[in-house]
Amino acid sequence: MRWQIAQFIFCDQQQTLTSETNAVQLEPMMVELLSYFCQHSNQIISKDVLIDQVWLGRLVSDNTVSKLITKLRKVFNDDVRQPKFIATFPKKGYKFIAEIKPISEGILTQDVEALTNLPINNIVIAKQETSPSVHHSSMSKFLWLLSISLLIMLATLFTVKTFKQQTPSTSEIATYAKTLTTDAGDEIFPAFSPDGTRVTYMSAKDDGMHLMIKNVTDERIIEILHGKKMGVGPANWSDDGTLIVYLVATPQLCQYYIRSISGLKLGKPTLIHNCPAGSYGKIAFTHDNEHLIYSESEGGDSPYELFEINLTTNKKKKLSQPDLFLGGNSQFDLHPTDNKLLISSPDKQQWEGFYSLDLTTDKLTLLFKQDAYICCGIWSHNGQRVVLMGEHPAYQLLSYDLTGQNKRVVYAGSRQISSPSRHSNGTDYLFASGKANYNIEKIDIRTQKSTIIANDSVDEKLAIFAHHNNTIAYIGLASGKEEVWLTTTDNNQRKKLTLFNDSRHYVDLIWSPDDNYLLGLTLNEIHLINATTGQFKRLKIPQTEIKGLSFKSNTSIAYSIKKDKQWRVYNYQLTSGKVLPEDPKWQFIQYQPISENTLWLNQDNQLFFGAQPTLVNIPQIAAQTLVNGRQFNLKKSGDLWIWFTRNDQGKIQSYSEKSKTLSTLITTNVEHFDIMNMQLLFGKIQQVDMNIYQTQSLN
Numbered sequence: 001m002r003w004q005i006a007q008f009i010f011c012d013q014q015q016t017l018t019s020e021t022n023a024v025q026l027e028p029m030m031v032e033l034l035s036y037f038c039q040h041s042n043q044i045i046s047k048d049v050l051i052d053q054v055w056l057g058r059l060v061s062d063n064t065v066s067k068l069i070t071k072l073r074k075v076f077n078d079d080v081r082q083p084k085f086i087a088t089f090p091k092k093g094y095k096f097i098a099e100i101k102p103i104s105e106g107i108l109t110q111d112v113e114a115l116t117n118l119p120i121n122n123i124v125i126a127k128q129e130t131s132p133s134v135h136h137s138s139m140s141k142f143l144w145l146l147s148i149s150l151l152i153m154l155a156t157l158f159t160v161k162t163f164k165q166q167t168p169s170t171s172e173i174a175t176y177a178k179t180l181t182t183d184a185g186d187e188i189f190p191a192f193s194p195d196g197t198r199v200t201y202m203s204a205k206d207d208g209m210h211l212m213i214k215n216v217t218d219e220r221i222i223e224i225l226h227g228k229k230m231g232v233g234p235a236n237w238s239d240d241g242t243l244i245v246y247l248v249a250t251p252q253l254c255q256y257y258i259r260s261i262s263g264l265k266l267g268k269p270t271l272i273h274n275c276p277a278g279s280y281g282k283i284a285f286t287h288d289n290e291h292l293i294y295s296e297s298e299g300g301d302s303p304y305e306l307f308e309i310n311l312t313t314n315k316k317k318k319l320s321q322p323d324l325f326l327g328g329n330s331q332f333d334l335h336p337t338d339n340k341l342l343i344s345s346p347d348k349q350q351w352e353g354f355y356s357l358d359l360t361t362d363k364l365t366l367l368f369k370q371d372a373y374i375c376c377g378i379w380s381h382n383g384q385r386v387v388l389m390g391e392h393p394a395y396q397l398l399s400y401d402l403t404g405q406n407k408r409v410v411y412a413g414s415r416q417i418s419s420p421s422r423h424s425n426g427t428d429y430l431f432a433s434g435k436a437n438y439n440i441e442k443i444d445i446r447t448q449k450s451t452i453i454a455n456d457s458v459d460e461k462l463a464i465f466a467h468h469n470n471t472i473a474y475i476g477l478a479s480g481k482e483e484v485w486l487t488t489t490d491n492n493q494r495k496k497l498t499l500f501n502d503s504r505h506y507v508d509l510i511w512s513p514d515d516n517y518l519l520g521l522t523l524n525e526i527h528l529i530n531a532t533t534g535q536f537k538r539l540k541i542p543q544t545e546i547k548g549l550s551f552k553s554n555t556s557i558a559y560s561i562k563k564d565k566q567w568r569v570y571n572y573q574l575t576s577g578k579v580l581p582e583d584p585k586w587q588f589i590q591y592q593p594i595s596e597n598t599l600w601l602n603q604d605n606q607l608f609f610g611a612q613p614t615l616v617n618i619p620q621i622a623a624q625t626l627v628n629g630r631q632f633n634l635k636k637s638g639d640l641w642i643w644f645t646r647n648d649q650g651k652i653q654s655y656s657e658k659s660k661t662l663s664t665l666i667t668t669n670v671e672h673f674d675i676m677n678m679q680l681l682f683g684k685i686q687q688v689d690m691n692i693y694q695t696q697s698l699n
Contacts, residue, residue: 002102002103003038003100003101003102003103004100004101004102004103005017005038005085005098005099005100006084006085006098006099007019007020008076009103010034010038012031012034012035012480015027015028015031015479015480015481017034017075017076024075026075027071027501028479028480028481028483028499028501029054029055029068029479029499030068030071030072030075031479031480032054032478032479033050033054033068033069033072034072036050036053036054037086037094037096038096038100038102040096041096041097041098041100042095042096042097043095043096044089044092044093044094044095045093045094045095046092046093047062047065047093049093050065050093050094051065055495069086069088069094072085072086073085073086076098083097084097084098085097085098177411177413177431177433177693177694177695177696178693178694178696179691179692179693180199180201180214180216180430180691180692180693180694181199181201181203181214181691181692182691183203183212183689183691184205184689185203185204185205185206185689186203186204186432186434186689186690187201187202187203187204187212187432187690187691187692188201188202188204188234188418188432188690188692189201189202189233189234189421189432190421190430190431190432190692191234191235191236191237191421191430192237192421192422192423192424192430193237193241193424194237194238194239194240194241194424195241195424196216196423196424196425197215197216197217198213198214198215198216198263198264199213199214199216199430199692200212200213200214200233200234200235200237200244200246201214201233201692202232202233202234204690207229208229208230208231209231209232209233210223210232210233211223211224211232211233211234211235211246212224213235213261213264215263215264220264222264222266224246224266226248226257226269229250230248230249230250230253231247231248231249231250231280232246232247232248233246233247234246234247234282236282236283236284236285237285238285238289239285239287239289240289241261242260242261242262242289243258243259243260243261243285243289244258244259244261245257245258245272245283245284245285245292246283247280247281247282247283249275249279249280251277251278252277253277254274254275254276254277254278254279254280254281254296255271255273255274255275256271256272256273256275256283256294257269257270257271257272258270258272258311272292272309272311273294273309273316275294275296276296276297276298276299277299278297278298278299278300279296279297279298279299279304281294281295281296281297281304281330282294282295282330283295284332284334285334286308286334286339286359287334287337287339288339289311290310290311290312291308291309291310291311291359292308292309292311293306293307293308293319293332293334293341293359294306294307294308294309295307295328295329295330295332297328297330302328303324303325303326303327303328303329304324304327304328304329304330305318305321305324305328305329306318306319306321306329306332306341306343306357307319308359319341319357319359319362320357320362320363320364321343321345321355321357321364322343322345322347322353322355322364323347323348325345325346325347325348325350325545326346326350326523326545327346328345329343329345331343331344331345331375331376331377331419332344333377333378333379334379335379335383336379336381336382336383336422337383338383339358339359339360340356340357340358340359341356341357341359342354342355342356342367342377342378342379342386343355343356343357343364344375344376344377344388347369348544348545349371349524349542349543349544350523350524350543350544350545351369351370351371351372351543352369352370352372352373352374352375353366353367353368353369354366354367354368354369354377354386354404355367356402367386367402367403367404368400368402368403368404369404370404371543373391373503373505373522373523374388374389374390374391375388375389375419376388376389376418376419376420378419378420378421378422379422380399380422381422381426381427384401384402385399385400385401385402385408386399386400386401386402386404387399387410387420387429388400388419388420389417389418389419389420390409390412391503393416393459393477394416394417394418395412395413395415395416395417396409396410396411396412396413396417397409397410397411397412397417397420397429397431397695398410410429410695411429411431411695413433413693415433415434416433416434417431417432417433417693418431418432418433418690419431423694423695428694428695428696429694429695430692430693430694430695431692431693431695432690432691432692432693433690433691433692433693434689434690434691437457437458437459437685437686438459438460438461438670438683438684438685438686439452439454439455439456439460439683439684439685439686440452440453440454440455440460440461440463440472440474440681440682440683440684441453441455441681441682441683441684442472442489442679442680442681442682443665443666443679443680443682444678444679444680445654445665445678445679445680446678451489451490451491452491453472453474453487453489453491453681454474454476454485454487454491454494455686456476456478458476458477458478459475459476459477460474460475460476460477460478460485460683461474461475461476461670461672461683462474462475462506462507462508462509462672463672463674463681463682463683464509464510464511464674464681465489465511465674465675465676465679465681466511466515467511467513467514467515467593467676468514468515469515470488470489470490471486471487471488471489471515472486472487472488472489472681473485473486473497473509473511473518473531474487474509475506475509475520476496478496479496481500481501481502481503481504482500482503482504482505482506483496483497483498483499483500484496484497484498484509484518484520484529484534485497486531489679496534497529497531497534498529498534498536499534500536504520504522505522506520506521506522507521507522507523507629507630507631508520508521508549508630508631508672509521510549510550510551511531511551512531512551512554513551513553513554513593514554515531516530516531516532516554517529517530517531517554518531519549519551519557520536521546521549521559521630523545523546523630524543524544524545524546525538525539525541525543525546526538526539526541526546526549526557526559526572527539528574539557539572539574539577540577541559541572541579544561544562545561545562546559546560546561546630547559547560547561547567547588547627547629547630548560548567548569548588548589548590548626548627548630548631548632549630550589550590550591550592550632551591552571552591553591555573555574555575556571556572556573556574557571557572557574558570558571558572558582558589558591559572560587560588560589560627566584566587566603567587567588568581568582568584568586568587569581569582569583569586569587569588569589570582584603585602585603586600586601586602586603587601587602587603588600588601588626588627588632589601590626590632590634590635592636595610595611596609596610596611596636596638597609597635597636597637597638598610598611599626599632599634599635599636600613601623601626601627605623605624606623607621607623607626607634609636618641618655618657620655620662621634621641621643621655625643625644625645628644628671629671631671631672633671635673635674635675637675637676637678639656639657639658640654640655640656640657640675641654641655641656641657642654642665642673642675642680644671644672644673646671649667649669650667650668650669650670650671651664651665651666651667651668652664652665652666652668652673652680652682653665665680666680666682668682668683668684668685669685670682670683670684670685671683
């Protein structure tokens, strides 16, 4: 949410207070206090009410409230004796007296955060916290037939370390972004024609993926069709604008096509390559129309590799490229003038590397790495910098020099953005922007009675039940950063547990059997979080890809990492820090406080359950459902088995051993869920359409 406060603009998502002369980065608690004042202006609010509503009932003193009020006055340059913003009423409380009006989210197309008009060296940091940051990197595949909600998140977001900020050149600062598409559904992966008259983009709708071409001068739009239920796109233009190349795919088919184009008139499609079924990659021209670069995988979860195809000889060759980890090398960009690629690729530690590949010599050069959760670097227009999405949850486009230094802000807005592409005008950038709000609900499986657990205007996710009381823990973005929040099963009491003050990003959350601790999993680290104080420590495990986290006991955890190309389970002793391997026949183990609910998966993908592993012989339950991404996707609760399944619409299903029935518990596109005493916790997405925007330069 953004507010106009006198001459200031306050953005609670970006935690900034901006004026015509500078921008202030606020502390998270200052953001929460100011947000509350904005919603309750011209009301006398007591300290007790502030403690209850802003600190959510945590034990804080009156002095803590007074100190934060003083800090907030300071950023407004407010005089306590002649206040224009915060007035004090002795023994009664405080009143926010400045003129306030909310700024509509729709203003994105007409206006931009005041921050983007300011040189970065004018940004004032209200308080610099020195908290260790959490980092990782990953690539996602183009999974078209996933839900609309996931389609807008194909470009994975990452957590960025803080670099020294430098004054940006005005040629790289945008004043605002204008809308290029307003279709129903989500528009993603834009690409402008070289003459700047047309833009291709993918439109994600309920019936699948559509490849559209829009003439930006007269607003005419055509669609490229390849039969019913065929996903089409993304597309790429040749340098002379006479050809386009694009992907056509279903779960059973993967093909790359090329065809001529003049205005909006298309020539016949020509098949140039059959890729493995289940491989959703992309293809792009080099500066030579006869040579193209494409990515493909073997399907499933296998990583992407890069290849070159010569259309004259029809010969294909594998390119030199970074070693394959996670999704591999699906993210690449051709230099605007030179015959070289920029490849964004994670390494074994999950650090994101940016590599330059000379296509003439096939020489690969590492430009820089970031111990970061970022995505999708492209060359800047002059080819001397790398442009990419900002830190999670990505409201900025940033650029770095080719050593990873000299950070600049290209654009900042009030909604999340996806991976960028260059505009053919040589100055601006394109990106998709929208908002998919994740909420948390609970349903009683027996009565079907549902309860809203968290439905703020920001994301809440990874909700889990405590084992011994009515507490629910989840990850929330209400303060602008990911924090652990606690609430009750009836949602009548909520508080923020942690104060991380960094840009970490969790992919799983687990309670200890005694409910004294929580485990938070990033893509390459495990954090132990005190469930009373919110303090955390990073476990001494080398940074790598980690899956299948669970508590084996109150003092021991289990997790899986790859060794010799196989997933292996290890136990970490919380008291000593020792790491002990499990029997190598197991690739994943999900320990549960009730031992009969413990699940085991061996190297032959056979599923077992119980304290003494017993083979599961239920055809309705596929063993591969045990782990989905980084989380356990299958849970056992007595004679009930529950899992998430992905088809045209995602859903959480159950199988009862007692009644021998398969049931759909809820339809949702969010994979994560938890079960306790026949109560199901699950995520829902409140979808807002994603559109394509074009930045506008100061020049």
